[in-house]
Amino acid sequence: MPEVDTPPLETARRLAESGDLDGAATIFAELVADPGGPDLAQAAVGLAVVLEERGDVPGSRAAARTALATGHPEFAAQAACLLAGSFEREDLPDQARAAWQAALGTGNPTYVPLAHMALARLATGTEEAERSLRDALATGDPEIASGAAQRLAEILLEEGEAGAAAEVLLEALSVPGVAEASRLRVMLGIVHLELACAEFSGAIEEGCDAETGALAIELLARTLPLRGRDEDAERVWRYGLESPDEDLAGEVRLRLDRDL
Template sequence: MSTTPDEATADPSLLCEQARRLAESGEPTEAARLFGRVLELGEGPHRARAALGLAVVLDDVGDVAGAREADWTAIGTQDPEYGPRAAYHLALLHERAGERDEAGRAWRIVVDFGNPGYLPPALLALAQLADDDGDFEAARDWWEQVIGTGHPQYAPVAAHDLGQRLLERGEPARAQRVLAGALRLIDRESSPYAYARLATCIGIAYLDQAIGAFDAVLDDEEAATDPDVGPLATELLARTLPLRGRAEEAREVWARGLARPGVAGQVRARLRREFAEPAGRGEEAGTSWWEPLVESAVADGSLPALTGEAFGALDHMYAVAALRLAQGPADAGDAYEALGQAAEVPGGYPWGGLLHESFTDRARRALGPDAPNVPDVPDPSGR
């Protein structure tokens, strides 16, 4: 590497500054030459800065091996500022190459330097590596160290990740404490997304704590059969579980409540609290053929599917009838055929047979038990 007379006598700090300006102006090769010149001068207070600068510009021009060697040179100086920065840069190089173990060693070097400016992201990176490996205990230790730094950018991220894992492990109370502490580190005005992210996790933690509390009540048979406690706990637990994607468990909660002597009636009343009263049925209110279907759908968490079926059948039936109407006057045969097509539609649904039976019952009550030629609804299933 050639050296000009001016460079031979130049102050290393001036050479580093000149190299920095060259790198920023898009001349990495010339910048690398000047950083290398400083390193040729041997040990000195500017060696670490030059080595890190050389690592960065060599990385920019694609010389990854040279960049890594320069990073190690900077690390070897044990400089409290440029040493951890070089280790940070080295860790990113290894991560970019998919070299997880080497990246982990570099992150540990950053931690060993103890520079508070680079410590939080290094700790967080080590936590993420441990989490990827499925080592919760190690990851938790690193996350807790990040949180302990109180860093407004990295501590909330660590708290969120740790909180999520604690929730998955069934420790909502611990998750809530971790998340609430981190929430106090965030300025809601300047970091609304980070605040909302943590606040949402806190809400989930409270939700899981509530599920645990209701479940504990129902595990106590005396409490579960107490008319003032059991039905309420049953409803709250059954309606909360689906919010956490646990609809099957909610169905089992309703089933247990409906089978408990002494409180089954109150549980059923809570299950049906939002049911509409059939219009114009008088004393028959509450006995419509579809109500057991709706009740079962609520308990099973399949009410949207049942609603979709009902509206799908209605849409199909309406289309058949409306199309015939739009075509204008028709003879009796055409009208009869259109009515038959509309009446056949529900037969393809699980509840079609019940609708058929309801119609048959209504027709016989209207025409009398001995009425001849009671209209029948074709059943596509053949039953």
């Protein structure tokens, strides 16, 4: 049986894996030089990788752009990611953002979630970051959705939007096989603590009978330390103890003293 010749693309790949970058680059370049060749997109990506390993950053980017221009659903997306990574390593955020946008434009479901997260990382403002994180969460990717929800929930908590943070975490937990589900649940518990503090504060501000007011003060003062807000908790106790309403102050003192 006659020996079947190894396709040039496979030969180049094997050379690259064996460390013969020059030999691989030569074959990849020959394939890229054929504009109508069936392996143009894949060869261009291979050339971009090999040239980058050789330290030829401009050549690598040129090859990646060639692959990107083919519009190939897989290799154009890979090329966009290669370009984005190259620009990020040289601290060129504008070019990196453009490359990640190109990755989004390919519509490849493997790379779209990564692109959304990268755009969130490179965002120039909080609003832009939130938008990209929501887009990443919406992809339903188990790994990406978890990371996006955690980052977005942290941002929303800092903005005082505990309710919105809870919705984000619940959305992530609804993703089948979502990563770090336990961490998401812990964060959801933290969010619920924030929501509870807001409700207790609201009850105190609105005013109520002495027993209910004292209960709200106690619950708020005992919950705040769980969020690392010991000084705020002390102020809440003081507020109750120094209330001009003697009944309320007495109820608060009873609740404070029973834990001493």
